[in-house]
Amino acid sequence: MVSAQEDARALYKEISKMELVANSVTYCAMIDGYFKLGRVDEALEIFDEFRRTSISSVECYRCIINRLCKKGMVDMATEVFIELKEKGFGLDLGIYKILIKTTYAKEGVFGVLDLVHIIKSLGP
Incomplete structure (x- = not known):
């Protein structure tokens, strides 16, 4: 799988040279692949x-x-969540659930209360 991810990265780099543009599926696949390999820094890049x-x-x-939460990186996941909300995208129940579950597992009830306060301050 590591070599497949390296091949995917090489193809990804060649896309711009061929005057093509990566789409959201390409980005999701690359991010997911790097997280699965435990290469978080490259996924974040x-x-x-x-x-x-x-x-x-x-x-x-x-x-x-989702991947940040699975790695226990709830603070960074919360920052990404806030960015998503600030961009005006609708948020589904699944995003809230995973963020709340991970926050509870890592920080307990008070962490969830802090998260709810953050969510509330973002508006409807």
């Missing part, structure tokens, strides 16, 4: 590259939030 594009995809944000 791909996510940062995604952020710099004009592509709007709730799915890429959902993917990164």
Whole structure:
């Protein structure tokens, strides 16, 4: 799987040279693949590259939030969640659930209360 991910990364880098543009599926696959390999820094680099594009995809944000939560990186997942909300995207129940479950597992009840306060301050 590692070699497949390296091949995917090489193809990803060649896309721009061929005057093609990566889409949200490409970014999600790359992010997910790097997280599965435990290469979080590289996944975050791909996510940062995604952020710099004009592509709007709730799915890429959902993917990164989900993977960050699975790695126990709830603070970073919360930051991505806030960014998603500030961009004006609708949030589904699944995003809330995974964020709340992970926050509870890592920080307990008081962590969840802090998260609810953050969510409430973001508006409806």
